[in-house]
Amino acid sequence: MPSLQEFIIASVRQAPAVPIELSEPVALDALPTPALTIDLDIFEANLDKMQRHVESHGMGLRSHTKMHKCPIIARRQIEKGALGVCAATVSEAEVMSFNGIEDILITSPVVTRDKIERVVNLAGVSHGIQIVVDHKEGADALDQAASRAGVNLGVIIDLDPGMGRTGIDPKLALALGRHIVDHCSALRFSGLQMYVGNCMHTHGFTKRRDKYCAIMEKGLETRRSFENDGIEVDVFTGGGTGTWDIEPELGALTDIQAGSYVFMDVEYRDIGGQQSEYFDDFEPSLFVLVTAISKPQSRLITVDGGYKSFASDTVPPAFRDIEGVTYHWGGDEHGIIQLDNPSREINLGDKLPMLASHCDPTVNLYDYYFPYRDGVVEEIWPITARGCSQ
Amino acid sequence: MPSLQEFIIASVRQAPAVPIELSEPVALDALPTPALTIDLDIFEANLDKMQRHVESHGMGLRSHTKMHKCPIIARRQIEKGALGVCAATVSEAEVMSFNGIEDILITSPVVTRDKIERVVNLAGVSHGIQIVVDHKEGADALDQAASRAGVNLGVIIDLDPGMGRTGIDPKLALALGRHIVDHCSALRFSGLQMYVGNCMHTHGFTKRRDKYCAIMEKGLETRRSFENDGIEVDVFTGGGTGTWDIEPELGALTDIQAGSYVFMDVEYRDIGGQQSEYFDDFEPSLFVLVTAISKPQSRLITVDGGYKSFASDTVPPAFRDIEGVTYHWGGDEHGIIQLDNPSREINLGDKLPMLASHCDPTVNLYDYYFPYRDGVVEEIWPITARGCSQ
Numbered sequence: 001m002p003s004l005q006e007f008i009i010a011s012v013r014q015a016p017a018v019p020i021e022l023s024e025p026v027a028l029d030a031l032p033t034p035a036l037t038i039d040l041d042i043f044e045a046n047l048d049k050m051q052r053h054v055e056s057h058g059m060g061l062r063s064h065t066k067m068h069k070c071p072i073i074a075r076r077q078i079e080k081g082a083l084g085v086c087a088a089t090v091s092e093a094e095v096m097s098f099n100g101i102e103d104i105l106i107t108s109p110v111v112t113r114d115k116i117e118r119v120v121n122l123a124g125v126s127h128g129i130q131i132v133v134d135h136k137e138g139a140d141a142l143d144q145a146a147s148r149a150g151v152n153l154g155v156i157i158d159l160d161p162g163m164g165r166t167g168i169d170p171k172l173a174l175a176l177g178r179h180i181v182d183h184c185s186a187l188r189f190s191g192l193q194m195y196v197g198n199c200m201h202t203h204g205f206t207k208r209r210d211k212y213c214a215i216m217e218k219g220l221e222t223r224r225s226f227e228n229d230g231i232e233v234d235v236f237t238g239g240g241t242g243t244w245d246i247e248p249e250l251g252a253l254t255d256i257q258a259g260s261y262v263f264m265d266v267e268y269r270d271i272g273g274q275q276s277e278y279f280d281d282f283e284p285s286l287f288v289l290v291t292a293i294s295k296p297q298s299r300l301i302t303v304d305g306g307y308k309s310f311a312s313d314t315v316p317p318a319f320r321d322i323e324g325v326t327y328h329w330g331g332d333e334h335g336i337i338q339l340d341n342p343s344r345e346i347n348l349g350d351k352l353p354m355l356a357s358h359c360d361p362t363v364n365l366y367d368y369y370f371p372y373r374d375g376v377v378e379e380i381w382p383i384t385a386r387g388c389s390q
Numbered sequence: 391m392p393s394l395q396e397f398i399i400a401s402v403r404q405a406p407a408v409p410i411e412l413s414e415p416v417a418l419d420a421l422p423t424p425a426l427t428i429d430l431d432i433f434e435a436n437l438d439k440m441q442r443h444v445e446s447h448g449m450g451l452r453s454h455t456k457m458h459k460c461p462i463i464a465r466r467q468i469e470k471g472a473l474g475v476c477a478a479t480v481s482e483a484e485v486m487s488f489n490g491i492e493d494i495l496i497t498s499p500v501v502t503r504d505k506i507e508r509v510v511n512l513a514g515v516s517h518g519i520q521i522v523v524d525h526k527e528g529a530d531a532l533d534q535a536a537s538r539a540g541v542n543l544g545v546i547i548d549l550d551p552g553m554g555r556t557g558i559d560p561k562l563a564l565a566l567g568r569h570i571v572d573h574c575s576a577l578r579f580s581g582l583q584m585y586v587g588n589c590m591h592t593h594g595f596t597k598r599r600d601k602y603c604a605i606m607e608k609g610l611e612t613r614r615s616f617e618n619d620g621i622e623v624d625v626f627t628g629g630g631t632g633t634w635d636i637e638p639e640l641g642a643l644t645d646i647q648a649g650s651y652v653f654m655d656v657e658y659r660d661i662g663g664q665q666s667e668y669f670d671d672f673e674p675s676l677f678v679l680v681t682a683i684s685k686p687q688s689r690l691i692t693v694d695g696g697y698k699s700f701a702s703d704t705v706p707p708a709f710r711d712i713e714g715v716t717y718h719w720g721g722d723e724h725g726i727i728q729l730d731n732p733s734r735e736i737n738l739g740d741k742l743p744m745l746a747s748h749c750d751p752t753v754n755l756y757d758y759y760f761p762y763r764d765g766v767v768e769e770i771w772p773i774t775a776r777g778c779s780q
Contacts, residue, residue, distance in 0.1 A: 001413045007770060008422060011757070023391045032398060032481075032504055032780040066722060088723045089694075091422075108694070108723060111683050111739045114422055134684055137738065165692055165720045166684040197721060293501050294524055294556040302555055304479075304498070307751045308779045312703035313719065329703065330555045331587060332456060332750050333478045333498060333779065348527065349501045360722050361697040364755065367401070367777050380397060386777075387757050389698045389723065390422040 012094040012388065017071035019379040026377045029351050031370055033291040034309040036363065037353065038371040038381075042285035043262065049282065050244065050261050051080045057248040060255035062086050062105060062237060067259030067360045069385035070369065071099035077262075084128060086237075086257050090118045091388035093129065099384065103128035105237065107193065107257065108166055109158060111138050113145075115390075120145045123153045130154035132193050134168045139180050139187065146186035155180060155187045156235060159194040159222060161215045167194070170222040177231050191235030192226070194219035195257060200242035201267060205274045209246045216252045223252075241268060245281065262286075265359040267314045287320055287353035288362065289370075290335065292346050299339050301346050305354065306334045311361035320353040322346070327354075364389075402484040402778065407461035409769040416767045419741050421760055423681040424699040426753065427743065428761040428771075432675035433652065439672065440634065440651050441470045447638040450645035452476050452495060452627060457649030457750045459775035460759065461489035467652075474518060476627075476647050480508045481778035483519065489774065493518035495627065497583065497647065498556055499548060501528050503535075505780075510535045513543045520544035522583050524558045529570050529577065536576035545570060545577045546625060549584040549612060551605045557584070560612045567621050581625030582616070584609035585647060590632035591657060595664045599636045606642045613642075632661060635671065652676075655749040657704045677710055677743035678752065679760075680725065682736050689729050691736050695744065696724045701751035710743040712736070717744075754779075 002010065028037065054061045063077045066088035074085050074096055084103025087093035093104045109132055110116055123129040123146065133139045133155050146153040157176055160167030168176055173192070180189045196215050202208040219236070226233050239247045239256035241264075247253055260268055263286035273279040290305040306329060310317045316327045317335070324341035337346065346352070356362035369381040392400065418427060444451045453467045456478035464475050464486055474493025477483035483494045499522055500506055513519040513536065523529045523545050536543040547566055550557030558566055563582070570579045586605050592598040609626070616623050629637045629646035631654075637643055650658055653676035663669040680695040696719060700707045706717045707725070714731035727736065736742070746752040759771040 001411050003413045004416045004420065004767075007410065007412070020397065021391050022397070023393045026394045030394065030504065032508075033502075034779050109684055112423075112681055112741070114420065118422075134686065135738070160686040163720075164687045164690045165724050165726055167686050169686065291502055294499055296524065296550040296557050296559065297554045300554045305779075307701060307703045307748075308754050311697060312701070312751075313697045330553075332754075334555050336555055348525070351502070358697075361702075364698050364722075365777065365779070377394075387755065389424050389694075389755070 012091050013098050014384065017099045017382055017384040019072060019381055021379045022377065028289065028372055028375050028377065031289055031351070031377065033289050033351055034305040035289045036366040036369050037287045037289050038369050039285045039287065040371050040373045042283045043371070046262055046282045046285055047077060047080050050258060051082065053244065054256060055081065059247070059253060062255045062257055064088070064107070064257050064259030065092055065096055065385065067363065068262060069363055069383045069388070070381055071096055071101060071384055072381045073262065074101050083255055089389055090115050091390045092385045093122060094118065095385040095388055097122055097126055097129070102126045104130070105156065106131040107195065108132065109134050109138055111141065116141055116145045120149045120151050120153065123151045124149055130156055130190060132156050132158035133176070133180070134158040134166055136176060136179055139176065139184055143184035143186050152186060152188055154190045156191050156193045156237065159192055159219055161194055161196045161198060163198045165197065170218045173222050174225045174229060177226055178229065181231055189231065191233045191237065191254070192219065192223060194238040195240070196238060196243065200240045201271050202242070203271050205272055208242060208271065212243045212246050213250055216250055220252050241282070242271060245274060260359050263356070263359045265356040265362070266316070266318045267358045269355070270315065284320070284355050286356055286359055288317065288356060289351050289353055292348050292350045292352065295348060301337045301339060302330060303335045303337060303352065304333060306330050307332045308365060310356060311358040311365070313361060314358045317354045317357045320355060322352065402481050403488050404774065407489045407772055407774040409462060409771055411769045412767065418679065418762055418765050418767065421679055421741070421767065423679050423741055424695045425679040426756040426759050427677050427679050428759050429675045429677065430761050430763045432673045433761070436652055436672045436675055437467060437470050440648060441472065443634065444646060445471065449637070449643060452645045452647055454478070454497070454647050454649030455482055455486055455775065457753065458652060459753055459773045459778070460771055461486055461491060461774055462771045463652065464491050473645055479779055480505050481780045482775045483512060484508065485775040485778055487512055487516055487519070492516050494520070495546065496521040497585065498522065499524050499528055501531065506531055506535045510539045510541050510543065513541045514539060520546055520580060522546050522548035523566070523570070524548040524556055526566060526569055529566065529574055533574035533576050542576060542578055544580045546581050546583045546627065549582055549609055551584055551586045551588060553588045555587065560608045563612050564615045564619060567616055568619065571621055579621065581623045581627065581644070582609065582613060584628040585630070586628060586633065590630045591661050592632070593661050595662055598632060598661065602633045602636050603640055606640055610642050631658060631672070635664060650749050653746070653749045655746040655752070656706070656708045657748045659745070660705065674710070674745050676746055676749055678707065678746060679741050679743055682738050682740045682742065685738060691727045691729060692720060693725045693727060693742065694723060696720050697722045698755060700746060701748040701755070703751060704748045707744045707747045710745060712742065
C-alpha cells in the first residue's frame with residue numbers, strides 16, 4: 001500500500017528504458033495497427049544533419065524530449081553530441097534523469113509545493129538539472145526549497161515572446177535577474193530562455209524569418225541589459241525546428257531546443273521551406289501504420305486510425321505514398337479516406353504508413369515505437385515518458 | 391527476448407486491474423496536475439440512472455469501454471446490471487477479458503490475419519465474445535479462422551447509418567446475413583448493430599430526435615427483412631448517450647451502447663437537453679485538475695493543461711465552477727485563460743477542476759484515475775486499456 005509520493009515515484013521509475021529485442025525480426029506488415037513506426041535511416045540522417053548544423057555554427061543542441069518522450073532517443077542525441085535535453089514537465093525530467101541523462105532543462109515554470117519539491121529532489125541527484133522561472137514569487141519558492149534541501153539549483157529566466165503563455169515581459173526581466181542574483185542564494189542564475197512558439201509554424205520562409213528576427217530582437221535587448229548590469233548570461237536558449245536555419249544569421253542563441261526535426265509531421269511539412277513549397281529540410285521518419293478495415297461506400301475506405309491514434313489539434317494526417325485521397329476524421333478509432341483520384345488502389349487489409357498530423361501529441365498516444373530498417377523490425381522502444389504531463 | 395506475439399500478449403496482460411489503495415488519504419489539492427479525477431457521488435448516480443432507465447424500458451445496457459478504458463468501472467457497471475460491455479478494438483477486448491469481463495462485443499470490424507486470430511483466441515477463452523462484420527470476405531475469414539480453431543464465434547452485422555465509416559449498406563445486409571447463416575458454420579449470427587454516430591451530437595433535442603428516428607427507420611426495416619426471411623435477430627444494438635431518452639419511444643434496440651453518460655463532457659453538455667439549454671440529464675463526474683502556473687500578461691493566466699491533457703478534436707475544455715473566462719489552447723502542455731470577467735479570482739498555484747472537452751480521447755491520455763469523495767482520494771484506478779487502439 002503506497003503513499004501518493006511513493007506511487008508517483010514508482011510510476012516514473014519504471015523498468016529502465018532499453019530496447020526490447022525481438023526473438024525474431026518482424027516485417028512491418030505483421031505489426032498490429034495502428035502502430036507507431038520509425039524509419040531508422042531517415043531518423044539517423046535527421047539527427048546527424050541537425051547536430052552538424054549546430055556545430056558548424058558554434059551553437060549547442062538541447063533537444064526537446066517533450067516530442068519523443070524516449071530516453072533511448074535522448075541518449076542517441078547526446079551520443080551524437082547534443083549538450084543535453086529539455087523537458088516540458090517535471091515527470092519527463094524525472095524519467096530522463098532516472099535513465100541516466102544528466103543535463104536537463106525544464107522549460108516550463110512550476111509554482112506548487114509538490115512540484116517544487118520534486119525539482120529540488122532531482123537537482124539533488126544531478127547538478128545538470130535546471131528550470132525556468134518567470135516571476136519573483138516562483139523564484140523565491142524555489143530558492144527556499146533548494147536552500148532547505150542544501151541544493152544549488154540552476155535557473156533560467158523565461159521571456160514571453162508575446163504569446164502570453166509563459167515567461168516574463170522582457171522589460172521586467174532584469175529586475176527578476178537582479179533579485180535572483182542578489183537574494184536567492186540557493187539558485188544559480190545561468191541565463192535566458194525565449195522560445196518563440198508563435199512563429200515556429202508561420203507559413204512561408206521569408207515571413208517566418210522576419211517575424212522571428214523581430215521578436216528575438218527583444219530577447220537580444222534583454223540579454224544586453226543583463227550584461228550591461230554585470231550579470232553574465234551563459235545560456236540563451238530557445239528556437240526550434242521551424243527556425244533552425246534562421247537562427248545562425250541572427251546569432252542570438254547559445255543553444256537550440258528543436259525537437260520535431262527528428263520525426264517531422266504534416267504541420268511542419270506545410271510551413272514551406274527556404275527554396276521549396278514543402279519544408280523538407282528534414283524528411284519525415286515517423287509513420288503511423290494503419291489498416292484499411294471497411295468500405296461502406298464506393299468512394300470511401302475506412303482506416304483504423306482516428307483521434308486516439310493521431311493528434312487532432314491541427315491538420316489531419318497524410319499518407320506517405322498515396323496521393324489523390326483525402327483523410328477525414330472518423331471519430332476516436334477511425335479515419336475515412338475519400339478516394340478522389342487515388343494514385344494506387346487501396347484494398348481491405350492493406351497496411352498503410354501515414355505521416356503524423358502533429359508529432360508531439362501523436363507520440364504521446366502510444367506506448368511503443370517500432371523502429372525498422374529495410375522494412376524489418378528487430379526491436380521495440382518503450383516511450384517511457386508517455387503521459388508524463390505532470 | 392520475446393517474439394512479437396509474446397510481447398503483444400504481455401502488453402495487454404499487465405497486472406490485474408484493481409484499485410491501488412493509498413496508505414493515507416490525500417486531498418484533491420495535493421495531486422500532481424494535470425490529474426484525471428472522478429467525483430464518485432456523481433459517477434455512481436450516473437451509473438444508477440442509466441441502469442434504472444434501460445431496465446424500466448425493457449432494454450439492456452452494453453456500456454462502451456472505449457470511453458473509460460477501465461475494467462474496474464466495467465465491473466461496477468456489470469454489478470449494477472449491465473448485460474456486458476462493448477470494446478472498439480481487439481486489445482480493449484483482451485484487457486477486459488483478462489480482467490474477468492465475459493460478455494464483450496467488439497464494435498468495429500477486423501480484416502487482417504493477426505487481428506482475426508486474436509479475436510478467435512479470445513472467443514476460445516470466453517463464449518461471450520462477439521464481433522461485428524460488415525462484408526462477406528470479412529465474415530468468411532473469421533469463419534475459416536474460427537473453424538480451424540474449433541471455436542464458435544458470435545457475430546453481429548454492422549449497418550452503416552449513412553456515415554460512411556463502418557457497416558454495410560442496410561439494403562445489402564440481408565444477403566450478408568443469409569450468407570453467414572447458410573455458409574459460415576463456425577459463426578453464430580446473433581443480430582444487428584446500428585450505431586448512429588452521426589446524430590449523437592446533433593444540437594437541439596427535437597432535431598436530434600427527428601434525425602435519429604429517420605435513420606433508425608432503416609435499421610428497423612432491415613431487422614424486419616431478416617425476420618421475414620426467417621433469420622432470428624436476438625440482438626439489435628446501438629444508441630448512445632445523446633439518444634438515451636429518444637430510443638425508448640422508438641423501441642428499436644434491444645440494448646444500448648452508451649459510454650459517455652458515466653463521465654460527460656463539454657461536447658455533450660452543449661448539445662442541449664429535452665427541457666434545458668444544456669444537456670444535463672447526467673452530471674459531469676470527470677474533472678481534469680489543472681494548476682495556474684504563469685501570468686505573463688494582466689488579463690491572462692496560464693494553466694498546465696493543453697493538447698496532451700485534453701482531447702482537442704472538438705470544443706475546448708471548460709472550468710467546473712468559474713465563469714466569465716475563456717480557455718484558449720496554448721500548445722501541448724498549456725492552456726491560456728483569458729480573464730474576461732471572472733466569477734472568482736485565480737491565483738498562481740491554484741488547482742482548478744475542468745470538464746473534459748471530449749471524454750473518450752481525454753481519458754486515453756492518462757494512466758490513472760483519482761476517484762474522490764468529499765474532496766479526498768483514497769485509491770487510484772489504473773486506466774488499464776489506455777492506448778489499446780489496436
